Amino acid sequence: MRVIEAAKVTEAVRALAMEKAYKLSGDVLRAFDEGEKKEKSETGKEIFRQIKENAEIAAQGEVPYCQDCGMAVIFAEIGKDLRVDGNLEAAIQEGVRRGYTEGYLRKSVLGDPLRRKNTGDNTPAVIHYSIGEGDKLKLTFGAKGGGSENMSRLAMLKPSDGEEGVKNFVVETVSIGGANACPPLVLGVGIGGNFEKVAEIAKKAALRSPDKRNPDPYYAAMEEELKARCNKLGIGPMGLGGVVTVLAVNIEVFPCHLVALPVAVNVNCHADRHGEIVL
Amino acid sequence: MAEYKIQTPLTAEVVKKLKIGDKVLLSGVIYGARDAAHKRILDGLAKGEKVPFDVEGSVIYYVGPSPARPGKVIGAAGPTTAYRMDAYAPKMMELGMRGMIAKGKRNDAVKDAMKKHFVAYFGATGGAGALINKCIKKAEVVAYEDLGPEALRRMEVSDFPLVVVGDCYGGDLYAEGRKQWEGKS
Numbered sequence: 001m002r003v004i005e006a007a008k009v010t011e012a013v014r015a016l017a018m019e020k021a022y023k024l025s026g027d028v029l030r031a032f033d034e035g036e037k038k039e040k041s042e043t044g045k046e047i048f049r050q051i052k053e054n055a056e057i058a059a060q061g062e063v064p065y066c067q068d069c070g071m072a073v074i075f076a077e078i079g080k081d082l083r084v085d086g087n088l089e090a091a092i093q094e095g096v097r098r099g100y101t102e103g104y105l106r107k108s109v110l111g112d113p114l115r116r117k118n119t120g121d122n123t124p125a126v127i128h129y130s131i132g133e134g135d136k137l138k139l140t141f142g143a144k145g146g147g148s149e150n151m152s153r154l155a156m157l158k159p160s161d162g163e164e165g166v167k168n169f170v171v172e173t174v175s176i177g178g179a180n181a182c183p184p185l186v187l188g189v190g191i192g193g194n195f196e197k198v199a200e201i202a203k204k205a206a207l208r209s210p211d212k213r214n215p216d217p218y219y220a221a222m223e224e225e226l227k228a229r230c231n232k233l234g235i236g237p238m239g240l241g242g243v244v245t246v247l248a249v250n251i252e253v254f255p256c257h258l259v260a261l262p263v264a265v266n267v268n269c270h271a272d273r274h275g276e277i278v279l
Numbered sequence: 280m281a282e283y284k285i286q287t288p289l290t291a292e293v294v295k296k297l298k299i300g301d302k303v304l305l306s307g308v309i310y311g312a313r314d315a316a317h318k319r320i321l322d323g324l325a326k327g328e329k330v331p332f333d334v335e336g337s338v339i340y341y342v343g344p345s346p347a348r349p350g351k352v353i354g355a356a357g358p359t360t361a362y363r364m365d366a367y368a369p370k371m372m373e374l375g376m377r378g379m380i381a382k383g384k385r386n387d388a389v390k391d392a393m394k395k396h397f398v399a400y401f402g403a404t405g406g407a408g409a410l411i412n413k414c415i416k417k418a419e420v421v422a423y424e425d426l427g428p429e430a431l432r433r434m435e436v437s438d439f440p441l442v443v444v445g446d447c448y449g450g451d452l453y454a455e456g457r458k459q460w461e462g463k464s
Contacts, residue, residue, distance in 0.1 A: 041460060043300075043442065050404045050440075058355075058409040067345045067355035067408040067428075104354060106345035106428050116315075118427055147360045147383075147405070179453050180360050180383035182405035234461030238382065238404055240442065241456020243464050271406045 002079075002135035004279055006086025009137065012277050013095025016141040017072060018103035020273040021064040024055050027209040028272045031247040035184050035237075044242030048184075051237075051270055066271040069105035070143030072096045072125035073203060079134035089127065092139075097121040108146060128200055137279040142207040148185065148269040151177030154199055157261040166191055166263045167226060173265040174230045174246065179239025182269035184247045186210050187230070190264040193254035201252040202264035207274040210248035223249045247272075284438070288336030289377035291397040297443045299450035303401060304438040309338045309380065311418075311432035313359055317367035319423050320431075330374060331422040331431060338378035338401075339371065343428035344418075345408065353418040353434070355408025358382045361400070365389050372396040384453045385445060393447055400445030402452070414439040 032055070036048035058065040074092055078084075084091070100107055100122035107122040153173045157165050170189055178185060188206025190198040213220040226249040236242020247270070256262060280300040285293060287307030297303070310332055312320070320330055341364055345354030361368075361381035368379065369392035377398055382405040393400065403411060417435040424430050444452040 040463070041456070043456070047404055050407050050410055054404075054407040054410040057413070062348060062351070063409040063412045064345050064355040065409055066406045067343060067357050068359070069345055069355075104346045104348050106343065106354070108343075108428070120427075145406075150360070179457070180362060182382070228464065232462055232464055234457040234459065234463065236456060236460055238402065239384070239453050239456070240402065240444070241452070241458075241460045243460055269406055 001081055001083050003083050003085050004137065006084055006088065006091035008279060009084065009088060009091040010095040010098070012139060012279055013074065013092050013141065014099040014102070016139070016275050016277060017096055017099025017105070017143065020141060020143050020275050021069045021103055021105050022061050023059050024065060024273065025275060027211045029055060031210045035244045035247055039237065039242050039244045041236055041242035043240045044237040044244060047237035047240070064105060065273070066145060067106055068108060068145045068147065069100065070145050070273065071109055072122065073142040073144050073207070074125055074127045075140040075204060075207070076127060076129050077132050077138040078129065079136045080131055081135035082137055084137070092127055093123050093125060096125040097123050138276060139279070140207055140276045141274065143273040145269050145271055148181040148267045151181040151267045152265055154262070154264040156195065157263055159259065159261050161261055166261065167222070167229070169263050170226050170249070170265050171229050171233070173267070174235070175233055177267065178233065178235045178245055181267045182271070183235060183239060183245045184237055184270050185245065186247055186268040186272045187249045188266035188268060189249060189251045191251060191253045192256040193262055194257065194260065195262065197254055198262035198264040199266070201254050202266040205250040205252040206266040206268045208250045209274070210250070210272065214251050219251045219253065223251050287338050289338060289399070290336060294377060294397045294399045294447050297399050297446050298448070299443050299446050299452040299455060301443040303441045303443060305338070305401070305441055306437050306439070307435070309340045309434050309436055311340045311342045311344070311434055313341045313343050313429055314363050315426045315429040316423055316431045317364055321367055321370055332433065334371070335375040336377050337375065338380060339376055340434070341379065341381035353412060353415050356411050356415055357406055357408035358403040361385055368392065372398050380441060390445065390449055390451065393445060394449055397447045399443060399447060401441035402444035403439070403441055411439070
């Protein structure tokens with residue numbers, strides 16, 4: 001049994017939180033370049049130039065890419081042969097607390113949804129745990145903006161709605177809320193599971209790299225088709241009109257009940273802040 | 280599509296010139312307020328309190344900046360989504376507000392009030408928090424400090440790059456822009 005100290009987890013999360021707020025990853029920046037080339041609207045091209053310049057300024061480390069530094073979401077995959085010396089949950093939360101405080105990041109988390117008092121340190125983060133093989137701890141970190149999260153949707157479709165029903169729901173989600181979610185977007189689409197699982201896998205999909213397609217060719221083709229359909233909506237960068245509304249559609253699937261066809265669309269804005277580390 | 284350099288406070292005459300798609304470089308004093316600050320302003324009015332800034336001709340920026348580093352004016356300061364302020368905007372226009380800076384679609388009540396009171400809605404690039412930071416020369420909290428990022432702020436901006444996304448003739452760039460590009464690839 002391998003053992004790692006909880007303090008190492010805290011440090012890794014702190015570093016991810018601080019880095020991601022300032023530095024978009026190469027896959028996202030490449031998607032911007034590609035999008036700028038494809039965009040035909042002049043206003044849309046100008047938006048791409050602005051977000052690329054914004055990324056350059058933010059990468060200098062003085063000002064975050066976006067003032068909404070997000071609510072932190074962490075997927076922790078724990079190898080069965082690993083033991084964390086200390087409290088893993090507390091270690092992750094402490095990492096978020098330190099990262100958002102020391103990084104001069106905006107604290108956007110309220111302690112209660114209706115009484116709405118800010119916790120002051122951006123905790124709690126939302127953490128999803130899973131147990132797998134090996135003796136490592138894999139942390140996937142996302143700083144998820146609230147504006148795009150608000151445009152996300154979930155539906156319990158009927159099996160008879162089928163593939164077309166799922167696809168229509170995804171396109172409809174972008175049609176309704178895309179303009180408000182800071183396009184160009186990355187869509188995380190969950191299909192299957194049950195009520196809570198479908199939202200979780202949609203989030204996982206949203207945090208996946210925009211240049212990674214689903215390993216199943218059937219779903220990889222659906223990702224491409226959905227991207228093309230969403231881009232025909234005309235919404236464009238920042239919703240001001242254009243042919244590039246989404247940069248990528250990422251699909252994750254899970255087995256489901258025979259009466260069910262759950263689908264969830266987790267909308268991510270162009271501030272696609274995701275990263276992972278293996279400890 | 281015209282390009283304008285505009286100074287705050289705004290007048291009805293200036294707003295009447297603006298049409299959707301026009302590019303604007305805005306300079307002068309603007310006020311940063313969003314959900315919680317709007318609620319405080321209007322709750323205060325209902326109790327007979329005064330609005331804590333000069334609303335006449337004012338431009339309100341829907342923004343909740345990230346904290347300023349030591350010695351810096353402000354942190355990242357891009358626009359937030361406007362529809363959450365739709366419930367408050369018509370009343371603010373009635374009080375004299377002449378411009379809004381944010382991003383995203385508005386409802387019909389807001390559009391109608393913009394026609395009635397000659398108000399412009401300017402779009403800033405959402406998520407471009409670091410870029411917009413450069414245009415903000417001064418920032419101070421003027422009220423509701425306890426709201427943190429949502430406090431009411433007075434800011435001095437210089438050549439803030441904006442696009443007119445809603446004009447006082449009912450024009451809506453979100454609808455028009457999409458219509459122009461729908462079905463194309």
